[in-house]
Structure formats: C-alpha cells, structure tokens
Amino acid sequence: MRLGFALIAVLVLIAIPYFGAGMGLGMLFGVIIPYLALAIFILGFVVKVMGWASLPVPFRITTTTGQAKSLPWVKRDPLESPYNGWETFWRMFTEIVFFRSLFRNTKAELKEGRVVQGSTKFLWAAGLVFHYSFLVIILRHVNYFVTPTPEFVTWLQFVDGFFQIGLPILYLTDIFFVLGVGYLFLRRVGISQMRYLSLASDYFPLFLLLAIGLTGMGMRYLWKVDIVGVKELAVGLFSFNPVVPAGVGPLFFTHLFLVSFLIAYFPFSKLMHMGGAFLTPTRNMPNNTRAERHVNPWDYDVKVHTYEEYEDEFRPVMKAAGLPLDRDPDGAAKPEDANG
Amino acid sequence: MRDMPKILLGLLIFVLLALFPVIYNAVTADAGTPPDLVIETQNVPGKSDCVIPGEEMRTKHMDMLMEWRNDVVRLDDRYYHDDHGRTFEKSLTNTCLDCHSNKDTFCDRCHTYMEVDPYCWDCHVIPQELEGGTR
Incomplete structure (x- = not known):
C-alpha cells in the first residue's frame, strides 16, 4: 500500500511532463518550474538549517561507542569518543565521507534456535556506491549547465567512461547508480522488518531517483534527444537567459521535471540528511563532560520561593504552632544558617 | 548559537x-549566448542528400558510425543500401568526410560545445591534416 502509493505518485509525476510538454508548455516545464524548484531548494535548505541552528543544544549529548578519555593508562577510542575539536572533526569526516556508522550495521538472525548477531555490510556498501555515483553524475552534469566546460568534467568523463563500452560511451556510474538505488529498494521490500518499517516517504525518493536515472540513461543510450538543444536550455537557465529550443523532446522534459520535483521536495523530506548529517548533535560534539563543566547559557531564570522566604512569611504562625524555626522570632539569623 | x-x-x-x-x-x-552551430557542408557534385535525413543524423550518427565500423571490420559488409535505392560505402573517410570535409566546423563545433571527445580520430586521418602533411 505504502509502496503502491509512492509508485503511483512517481508515475503521475512522469506522466505530467511527458504529455504536458507536447502541448506547447515547454516554457512551463523548461523554465518556470526549474527556476521555482531551484529557489525552493536553496531557500528551503537554508531555512531548514537555520531552524536547526536556532535550537539550543546546551549540553554534550554525544553518542559514543568507544572508551572515553580517562586515566592515562586506559586505552581510549578517539574516533568513537572524541575528546577535542580535532578528534570530533575526524569523527565527522569519516562519517560523512565513508559512512562509518553504517559500517557497524548488524543484523540479528535465528540460527539453530538461538539469536545470533552478525555484521552486515550491504547497506554500507550500497549506500557508498549510490551516493558517490550520484555525486559523480551531478558533477558530470555541470557539463550541461556551463560553457565552456570546466576541466574537472573532462576528467570525470574520461575516468567514468574508461572502458569505452558502446557509443555513446557507457558511464560506469550510471550502472552503479541504478544498482545502488535498486539494492536500497530491494532491501526495503526483501527484509520483512524493513518492509514493516518503510513508509511511502521511504519508497518515494527511491522511485523518484530511479525514474530520474532511467530517463537520463534513456536519453543517452536509447532514445536520443537533441543534446545540443538540451545544453542550450540548461546554460540559458543558469545564465538567466532562458531559451526553449525546439525538438528537445518529452523525455528530456520528463527528466527535467523529475529533477525539479526532487530538489523542490528535498528540504521537506528525509533527503535533508544531506544538511542534517553535519548538524547531528549526537555526533558533532566532543565528549568532554567529565573534564569540563557545561553551563546552559539559555537557562531560564526560574522564580523560586526559598525556605528562608517561606519562614519569613509565616514565622508568627509557625512560632504559634510550635514548629522549629531556623531563625529567632525577631528575624536574627543563627550564625551557621545565615543565607541558608 | x-x-x-x-x-x-x-x-x-x-x-x-x-x-x-x-x-x-x-x-x-x-x-x-548559445554558440553559432551553423554547419557548413561542402557541396559535392552528384551528391545532394545525406545518407539519412539530417534531423535523424543529428542524434543517431554515432550509432550509425559504430554499426558501420562493426559491419566493415567484423563482417566485411562494406555497403549501405538506403530506402531510395542508393548505395553508400560504409566509410567515415570516404563517405562522410567526402562531403563534410570541414571537420573543424562540422564535427568539432558541437563536440567542443558538448565536451565530447570521439575516438574516431585515434585511427582516422583528419583530411586537412593529411593535405597539409602535418601527420
């Protein structure tokens, strides 16, 4: 059901531009929607991050999976329980660049009637493959956005198409991208616990990414589009001089619409882990609570009613009732109790 | 904060x-400003139209060249017959470059704009360079 909803949503998103672009709406799908999407992406991203940044995180809430700094002869784990900024930097670096926490992924299995915990690296591997393929694909696409083409794109194209398979040369990252997204999807449907946990908002981005990848690959390898027109349109967009060349075809508009939808949807979805990974308070803070006192700078000035004030208020009554008093009835403090 | x-x-x-x-x-x-992609093709007497219409050629020429290469090199199938009864030799140098002898304006403009680096010229001789004796 949740899977079906996501699938139908993506199919609708494919149908809209595929049939819409043919009806003389090239300006809408080629210029207006991409501009709106880019604006929503950047503004939405900034607003979301600023919202997180404005939340108080007064204390060190680091989650650690290693020995904290202790006595000098206790072997410690600087990456899993960083003590200073430098160690925290490396912890964040390895997380963002190598997805270190996914490397610890485990799975529980029943083997001969006993629960066995084992290491499973598939999520980590597929995650790495998918994310880096996607990064290379995005960087390669800079070729379409700017002119003249920067040097790094030429190098990426050369390395990515190193084996010169077919013509146009097959980019290996295209294959890795589909395999990566494919595994991330199969993992959700193939593992019963994952299927139980998965929501439409988990399936939807996967289907959307897959649709973007397949429409893009379709244009390159199967149903060729006028690539020069495509670049004219994209360069026009990124130099605020929009043009919609004739004959770029519905497949391209579908690809562009799906990408526009993806980036507009980005700030409101789980995809914001791109920014969130940097702002994870359980990971981006040194675990030094044993060495330093952290005072909450946002402590609310709580209005308190101390016992002294209470006694001052009710002294005659308390005296009359025979209750013990810290101070004399005339208000003179006993020496040891001054100021409580 | x-x-x-x-x-x-x-x-x-x-x-x-x-x-x-x-x-x-x-x-x-x-x-x-999109670059001037006007393609000047040299008119060769006796040859008017391209092997397939230009519109199709724009998006499919790489497929055709690949197919021709495989046909010639692997199957020894050297001639292409089109629907109008015309016959072309499956050759980049002898057929394509016969009319489109201006590689720098015909091939390179789009390829440079799109940052495409076809490996045709790893083996094939570029006509002008041959005449100039630079190779």
Whole structure:
C-alpha cells in the first residue's frame, strides 16, 4: 500500500511532463518550474538549517561507542569518543565521507534456535556506491549547465567512461547508480522488518531517483534527444537567459521535471540528511563532560520561593504552632544558617 | 548559537556550490549566448542528400558510425543500401568526410560545445591534416 502509493505518485509525476510538454508548455516545464524548484531548494535548505541552528543544544549529548578519555593508562577510542575539536572533526569526516556508522550495521538472525548477531555490510556498501555515483553524475552534469566546460568534467568523463563500452560511451556510474538505488529498494521490500518499517516517504525518493536515472540513461543510450538543444536550455537557465529550443523532446522534459520535483521536495523530506548529517548533535560534539563543566547559557531564570522566604512569611504562625524555626522570632539569623 | 558562525559558513559553502553554474556562467564571457552551430557542408557534385535525413543524423550518427565500423571490420559488409535505392560505402573517410570535409566546423563545433571527445580520430586521418602533411 505504502509502496503502491509512492509508485503511483512517481508515475503521475512522469506522466505530467511527458504529455504536458507536447502541448506547447515547454516554457512551463523548461523554465518556470526549474527556476521555482531551484529557489525552493536553496531557500528551503537554508531555512531548514537555520531552524536547526536556532535550537539550543546546551549540553554534550554525544553518542559514543568507544572508551572515553580517562586515566592515562586506559586505552581510549578517539574516533568513537572524541575528546577535542580535532578528534570530533575526524569523527565527522569519516562519517560523512565513508559512512562509518553504517559500517557497524548488524543484523540479528535465528540460527539453530538461538539469536545470533552478525555484521552486515550491504547497506554500507550500497549506500557508498549510490551516493558517490550520484555525486559523480551531478558533477558530470555541470557539463550541461556551463560553457565552456570546466576541466574537472573532462576528467570525470574520461575516468567514468574508461572502458569505452558502446557509443555513446557507457558511464560506469550510471550502472552503479541504478544498482545502488535498486539494492536500497530491494532491501526495503526483501527484509520483512524493513518492509514493516518503510513508509511511502521511504519508497518515494527511491522511485523518484530511479525514474530520474532511467530517463537520463534513456536519453543517452536509447532514445536520443537533441543534446545540443538540451545544453542550450540548461546554460540559458543558469545564465538567466532562458531559451526553449525546439525538438528537445518529452523525455528530456520528463527528466527535467523529475529533477525539479526532487530538489523542490528535498528540504521537506528525509533527503535533508544531506544538511542534517553535519548538524547531528549526537555526533558533532566532543565528549568532554567529565573534564569540563557545561553551563546552559539559555537557562531560564526560574522564580523560586526559598525556605528562608517561606519562614519569613509565616514565622508568627509557625512560632504559634510550635514548629522549629531556623531563625529567632525577631528575624536574627543563627550564625551557621545565615543565607541558608 | 555558539556554533552559528560555523553553521553560517557551511550554509554559505552550500549556496555557493548550488549556484556554481550561475557564478561560472556569469564570469565566463561566452556564457548565455548559445554558440553559432551553423554547419557548413561542402557541396559535392552528384551528391545532394545525406545518407539519412539530417534531423535523424543529428542524434543517431554515432550509432550509425559504430554499426558501420562493426559491419566493415567484423563482417566485411562494406555497403549501405538506403530506402531510395542508393548505395553508400560504409566509410567515415570516404563517405562522410567526402562531403563534410570541414571537420573543424562540422564535427568539432558541437563536440567542443558538448565536451565530447570521439575516438574516431585515434585511427582516422583528419583530411586537412593529411593535405597539409602535418601527420
């Protein structure tokens, strides 16, 4: 059901531009929607991050999976329980660049009637493959956005198409991208616990990414589009001089619409882990609570009613009732109790 | 709040990266205006139309060249017969470059614009260079 909803949503998103672009709406799908999407992406991203940044995180809430700094002869784990900024930097670096926490992924299995915990690296591997393929694909696409083409794109194209398979040369990252997204999807449907946990908002981005990848690959390898027109349109967009060349075809508009939808949807979805990974308070803070006192700078000035004030208020009554008093009835403090 | 400078720096980097194409195009001189992709084809007497219509050729020439190469090299199938009863030799140098002898304006303009680096010329001789004796 949740899977079906996501699938139908993506199919609708494919149908809209595929049939819409043919009806003389090239300006809408080629210029207006991409501009709106880019604006929503950047503004939405900034607003979301600023919202997180404005939340108080007064204390060190680091989650650690290693020995904290202790006595000098206790072997410690600087990456899993960083003590200073430098160690925290490396912890964040390895997380963002190598997805270190996914490397610890485990799975529980029943083997001969006993629960066995084992290491499973598939999520980590597929995650790495998918994310880096996607990064290379995005960087390669800079070729379409700017002119003249920067040097790094030429190098990426050369390395990515190193084996010169077919013509146009097959980019290996295209294959890795589909395999990566494919595994991330199969993992959700193939593992019963994952299927139980998965929501439409988990399936939807996967289907959307897959649709973007397949429409893009379709244009390159199967149903060729006028690539020069495509670049004219994209360069026009990124130099605020929009043009919609004739004959770029519905497949391209579908690809562009799906990408526009993806980036507009980005700030409101789980995809914001791109920014969130940097702002994870359980990971981006040194675990030094044993060495330093952290005072909450946002402590609310709580209005308190101390016992002294209470006694001052009710002294005659308390005296009359025979209750013990810290101070004399005339208000003179006993020496040891001054100021409580 | 203490981390605000760091977060703002990170956001600035994000925005700059996201707008990299805009900034790049604003800096480079020729951005915004699509390059002149007018293709001048030399008229050869007795030959008027291309092997397939230009519209199709624009998107499919690489497929055709690949097919021709495989036919000739692997199957010894050297001639292409079209629907109008015409016959062409399956040869880049003898058929394509016979009319389109202006590689620098015909081939290279689009390829440079699209940053495509076809490996045709790893083996094939470029006509002008042959005449100029530079190879």
